[in-house]
Amino acid sequence: MQHASPSDDSLPAPVRVGLVGAGPWARAMHARMLAAGPETTLTAVWARRPEAAQETAAPYGAKVAASFDELLEQCEAVAFAVPPAVQAELAVRAAKAGRPMLLEKPLGPDLASARRVANAVAEHRVVTQLVLTKRYHPRTRDFLARAAGLTVSGARSCYLHGAFLGGDFATSWRLEHGALLDLGPHLLDLLDVAVGPITSIRSSGDPRRWIELTCEHADGAVSQASLSGSVKLERARTRIELFGPGDELVYDTADMDHDECWPVLRREFAAAVRSGTDHPLNAARGLRLQELLAMAEGVSSR
Known part of the structure; x- marks a missing residue:
């Protein structure tokens, strides 16, 4: 039996993706992932600093777009690796x-901007997918599948690291908004699925130092979430413990290889684009997470 090779005509052509942004995350993840293929190819890069765009594009032979409009002309789909306020503006365009768009979390810096993105996506019926990194790892998917069969009374969780103390990821928007906007979407997403839909959130602390969230869920369960990007740790710590009348279930990313996430993310994005079918982790999910962030901030979702 003859097996298909990457050059076979029977395989769909790689999705030509344009990358918006040329910062540390764009270089470390987006550009590398999209260029690795075979499901996608990095076609062009646009950033507000042309020299940064050139530095990001050059290793992969991608073009440097002179403007965002030029990037849109050169690609089939767009990936964003920019601060939330910039993404919210450009994603509407x-x-x-x-x-189709590969979107970062959060959709925007606030609920109003996130809603504009989600409304534009719905109006123009474009395919979207969120870069909720851990959701693409087999261990996370196994945890959520096992959690679906549990009765959960309560949960404890944390997402902690020291990246805001200095280095490439101590960027201005992260230092301004803190851990709630940056780390919160990841942890709230997992709690919202593993424990059940979150109906209310109370918060205490300072998101720039340490913030504690108490979430109430639709079935009466209560969960705690600790978030900080300003504590000194050897490595980032993400952990969720589920408790109930049965055995506890623990999710811990201490030894998780995040490089296992990227091929899954890339493959599923390309499949969504080619089929025209939205990914479950789409802009509507992003809006739901932004509503939870607003809830934690004490902002009405109306």
Whole structure:
């Protein structure tokens, strides 16, 4: 039996993706992942600093777009690796241009901007997918599948690291908004699925130092979430403990290889684009997470 090779005509052509942004995360993850293929190819990069765009594009032979509009002309789909306020502005334009989007979390810096993105995506019916990194790892998917069969009374969780203390990821928007906006979407997403839909959140502390969230869930369960990007640790710590009348279930990323996430993310994004079918982790999910962030901030979701 003859097996298909990557050059076979029967395989779909790689999705031509344009990357918006040329910061540390764009270089470390987005560009590398999209260029690795075979499901996608990095076609062009646009950033507000042309020299940074050139530095990001050059290793992969990608073009440097002179403007965001030029990037849209050169690609089939757009990936964002920019601060939330910039993404919220440009994602609306990409939706109007009919481009599928790989979006970062949070959708925007606040609920109003996130809602504008989600509304534009719905209006123009474009495919979207969120970079909720851990959701693409087999261990996370196994944890959520096992959690679905549990009765959970309560949960404890944390997402902690020291990246805000200095280095490439101590960026201005992270230092301004803190851990709630940056780390919160990851942990709230997992709790919202593993424990059950979150109905209310009370918060205490300072998101720039340490913030503690108490979440009430639809079935009466209560969960705690500790978030900080300003504590000195050897490595980032993400842990969720589920308790109930049965055995506890623990999710811990201490030895998780995040490089296992990228091929899954890339493959599922390409499949969504080619099929025209939205990924479950889409802009609507991003809006739900932004509503939870607003809840934690004491902001009405109306």
